[in-house]
Amino acid sequence: MAAAGMSGPVMVQEQPHAPIVDLDADPIHMGAHDGPGRPADAPAAKSSVVSDDDREELVSLLEDIMDGEDAVEYATEMSRDVCTVAEARTFRSRLHEVGPNQFILETITTGNVGVRKLCSAFGVRIPAFFEGCEDEQLYQLLGLAINRELNKRPRLGQYSTIDDAAKLLQERSNIMVITGAGISTSLGIPDFRSKNTGFYSRLQEMGFQEPEQVFDIQNFDEDPSTFYTLAGDILPDLKKWTPTHEFIRLLQDKDKLLTNYTQNIDNVESHAGLRTEKLIQCHGSWATATCRKCKYRVPGEDIFENIRIHKPMECIKCTAEIAAHKTGMKRKRSSNGTSKKRRGPGDDDSESDGAYDIPQPGIMKPDITFFGEALPQDFFDRLKSQDKDKVDLVIVMGTSMKVAPVSEIPNFLPRDVPQIYISRDPIHHINFDINLLGDCDVVVAELARRAGWDLKHSMIAEDQKTTVTLVDDLEHISSVAVRRPGQLSEPPAQKA
Known part of the structure; x- marks a missing residue:
């Protein structure tokens, strides 16, 4: 799940056409x-x-x-x-x-x-x-x-069906996966922007006219209690992951995963076994938390209990250093019954620098990229210097691809690299070669089956059957759903 809309530098890319719109003129x-x-x-x-x-x-x-x-x-x-x-x-x-x-x-x-x-x-x-x-x-x-x-990147005409997608899985060896909140919602983790069910919708029901402000870095520094009070709804489960996460792990195990660029902050990918070098968390994550003052970092789960009880967590390092400073000052005053020599205006004050100047402990903030913070630099470095020239297949899952700079990736990559889109609803601002509409967990299970792979997960029934229906031949859109009892396996309209 991503804190959608997080700010950060926008990817620079060459466009095939110069803009024709000047907002200061017709x-x-x-x-x-x-x-x-x-x-x-x-x-x-x-x-x-x-x-x-x-x-x-x-x-x-x-x-x-x-x-x-x-x-x-x-x-x-x-x-x-x-x-x-x-x-x-x-x-x-x-x-x-x-x-x-x-x-x-x-x-x-x-x-x-x-x-x-x-x-x-x-x-x-x-x-x-x-x-x-x-x-x-x-x-x-x-x-x-x-x-x-x-x-828009032009659609590649030679790919259009779910069987084409399965064949690409078998053939390609440097697969880039781009994921969003839709791959985690089956765990009960809400996304941010879905109408009526998203986290922002819940905040609006609570009276927040601009719910994004809960994730504004300036607001956090002024009053962290708001975030600590509300963030309990989006805490990740550290022991569960979905069939879609398992599918990405399967790509890694088959040595086919180039990089998973995730917009999600839940860190479920790591718990599912994705290696650090295969994962770019574009909007940060709950994996770690950092003190806003001294930058001391701890595992993210260290602050979970404070979020559950709605109490901002103070940095233990800051607290210890402040306590040590106070104890040291008392010891110096009473050690020989005399006061320490008073400093002159030009005397060195190095002993009072650093931690001793902290008036109060800093507050621990999860390393989610808030509004007002830059995206992790490894996102840009990895994409431009390594993945752009190596990728041979792109799979986008569970995201509407509306938040820059992640939304710019498909048009940034070489245009002859095939691209597959998997989500519940279609999007129209990016031309994907194959569009597979349905629950991500259902679609990846069927893709793996057709590729001849064994995708095991407790949320996939042993006898699960799916039906694939061609929705729009020209737009390369198919619908994938669990088959109802008595339903035909492949409607006649399905393209082979």
């Missing part, structure tokens, strides 16, 4: 004409310079809209403003064929297609607060959607 001058579809008195799209804070807020809002965030209220879409599946594919294909400028000329500039309909072609739903507004006010949203589409 994107590629869309709307800067009086052609068809634009009333002469319609307001121009926003062109005044915005502050950095306003820009960041605007970008965040637009990206939430493109990702279909539940926090945004969406309009009821009229059929004339929404592309059919076939139309959307045609528009996307044309964009890649002719480029953004010609595409805009053929659609927006000529007035042949409305901006709302084009937005739907790129999977963007229009928020309710845009109802009744002029088309020009949607140009920035459309421009960002076009940028995202152009920067």
Whole structure:
């Protein structure tokens, strides 16, 4: 489970197309004409310079809209403003064929297609607060959607089915696995952002308008009791792991695992037996805890009891040094009945440096990456200097891939490396070659079976059977689920 949205340096990567959107101006001058579809008195799209804070807020809002965030209220879409599946594919294909400028000329500039309909072609739903507004006010949203589409890694056509995925497992030897909260929820560990069930949703029910603030480093330093009071719900179980964790361990045991990049903070991967050199915990984890003052580090489970009783844990090293300092000062004053010589302004004060200046013990903080902290540097070092050139297969599991910089990894890697996506719900901002929708535990069990591997776990029934249904041939999407009694093993529509 990851404290989603943790801040950190964003990965620098080369993009195949230059951005076409300038948030301080009309994107590629869309709307800067009086052609068809634009009333002469319609307001121009926003062109005044915005502050950095306003820009960041605007970008965040637009990206939430493109990702279909539940926090945004969406309009009821009229059929004339929404592309059919076939139309959307045609528009996307044309964009890649002719480029953004010609595409805009053929659609927006000529007035042949409305901006709302084009937005739907790129999977963007229009928020309710845009109802009744002029088309020009949607140009920035459309421009960002076009940028995202152009920067997508193209799907590899030769891979599409679960059997293709099983064959890739057998053939490849440097498999990168990217994981999120969905691989741990079967243990009862909540994710952060799921509507109604996520940890943030629980915090909102408790009255926190901005639940992310519980994981703000400044707030922790000012009042750690808030985190210690609320974090009990996300403490990991140190003795259990899921079939998905076991599957990743199986990849390691078969010497096929290159690296598991996990956004989860539960540290379940380690308890499942993943070696340190095979694991990058992108958002930190509960594995260790560190004093905010002296940086003394302890095993993470040392602070679990304090979290359960809602009492911030003071650093034992700080406490010991403060106690020793006080005892030493008393001993010096009473050793010979005289006071220590008073220091002059220029005298050396080295004896009072360091721990003796600590007025009170520091508080232990789990080494989760809070908002306001940088991501672990080994994430960037490992990805760019080693894994990028070695990876030959990517498997993404249990994550919606919305949090940077992890969300940027698929487009950062060489485009001829096949990529598999496993999760309950599809995503549309990244082109995966094979999409297997369902519970991660069910999907990996079926993948292992088809690969001829023996995946043993108490949560996998000995006689478990699954059904695989082709959902969308062109998008390479299949649904994988435990088969109900009497259900056919493979629906006729399933592609071999």
